[in-house]
Amino acid sequence: MGEPGEPAPHGREGRRGDRPAAAAARLVRTVAGIREVREAARERRETVALVPTMGYLHEGHFSLIDRAREGADLVILSIFVNPTQFGPGEDYERYPRDLDRDLALASGRGVDVVFAPDEEEMYPVPQTIWVDPGELADRLCGLGRPGHFRGVLTVVMKLFQTVEPDVAVFGRKDFQQSVLVRRMVEELRMPVRVEVAPTVRTDDGLALSSRNAYLDEAERAAATSLFRALRAVRRAFAAGEAEVGALLSRARRLMEEEGAEVEYVAIVDPDELTDLGRATEDAVCAVAARVGGTRLIDNATLGGPEEL
Numbered sequence: 001m002g003e004p005g006e007p008a009p010h011g012r013e014g015r016r017g018d019r020p021a022a023a024a025a026r027l028v029r030t031v032a033g034i035r036e037v038r039e040a041a042r043e044r045r046e047t048v049a050l051v052p053t054m055g056y057l058h059e060g061h062f063s064l065i066d067r068a069r070e071g072a073d074l075v076i077l078s079i080f081v082n083p084t085q086f087g088p089g090e091d092y093e094r095y096p097r098d099l100d101r102d103l104a105l106a107s108g109r110g111v112d113v114v115f116a117p118d119e120e121e122m123y124p125v126p127q128t129i130w131v132d133p134g135e136l137a138d139r140l141c142g143l144g145r146p147g148h149f150r151g152v153l154t155v156v157m158k159l160f161q162t163v164e165p166d167v168a169v170f171g172r173k174d175f176q177q178s179v180l181v182r183r184m185v186e187e188l189r190m191p192v193r194v195e196v197a198p199t200v201r202t203d204d205g206l207a208l209s210s211r212n213a214y215l216d217e218a219e220r221a222a223a224t225s226l227f228r229a230l231r232a233v234r235r236a237f238a239a240g241e242a243e244v245g246a247l248l249s250r251a252r253r254l255m256e257e258e259g260a261e262v263e264y265v266a267i268v269d270p271d272e273l274t275d276l277g278r279a280t281e282d283a284v285c286a287v288a289a290r291v292g293g294t295r296l297i298d299n300a301t302l303g304g305p306e307e308l
């Protein structure tokens with residue numbers, strides 16, 4: 001369904017402004033197909049927003065879709081579990097996938113087009129040219145996941161080249177990724193505006209993630225310790241503690257008490273991701289920990305209005 005030349009299920013002409021709330025999203029599985037969608041939008045002088053995801057959609061993704069909807073006429077959601085950003089022994093095979101479910105959810109949220117290429121379509125020849133993320137990938141998650149950000153930036157670059165969006169929306173939950181994507185776009189002068197939307201959490205603070213599906217009940221409770229550690233750091237900072245060592249040991253203790261296996265906890269410069277000696281309002285506290293076998297990440301700015 002939805003391949004080149006076929007009309008969208010509900011027709012799109014003249015829909016700007018009076019778009020029905022739950023029109024079915026059109027599924028496009030090929031590069032040629034999405035290029036046609038893009039070209040048709042250009043002819044209609046519609047702006048295009050891209051929301052790149054690996055699917056198994058949740059409210060975090062929906063918030064990016066809402067942001068995209070605000071800033072563009074046509075919203076394209078990509079779903080691709082990108083093999084080149086997974087290391088050996090990571091959860092590439094196990095990663096949750098359910099395209100039918102995602103299509104129904106995306107339709108309900110006002111996505112116009114779901115671009116869901118398969119691996120052959122995204123990597124028709126073995127990739128030999130890569131985006132090198134440089135030293136920003138030698139910190140935080142990059143230390144435990146060598147090659148991860150090279151895979152991420154390369155696939156994001158390929159998606160941008162394929163879809164040619166005016167705007168692309170990413171989540172703050174993957175903080176290092178958002179910094180790297182912004183830098184790539186800036187330094188390589190890519191003609192796309194990058195927006196970063198806040199982290200969506202459950203009522204008890206857990207950052208939504210497709211990987212939360214791996215957690216059993218006890219692990220899910222322990223997983224909230226990442227959020228509680230960030231909140232404790234923010235509160236201690238607000239109460240006058242600016243010594244990074246003290247803030248970090250408090251956060252680490254809180255997570256370890258819950259049985260989380262801490263991979264890193266760091267307080268870093270928000271642009272360079274370098275460790276800071278003294279905490280500042282705009283510094284970011286970033287954590288990664290394993291709960292059961294599941295690797296989770298979270299982050300928060302130390303000062304400011306973020307609601308933690």
Ligand code: AMP
Nearest residue numbers: 053054055060170171173174199200208
């Ligand atoms: P993923 O499907 O996990 O690769 O995520 C796709 C996009 O959704 C990325 O830009 C993520 O940062 C963003 N995202 C994932 N979880 C959340 C969340 N809880 N809140 C906001 N954005 C999120």
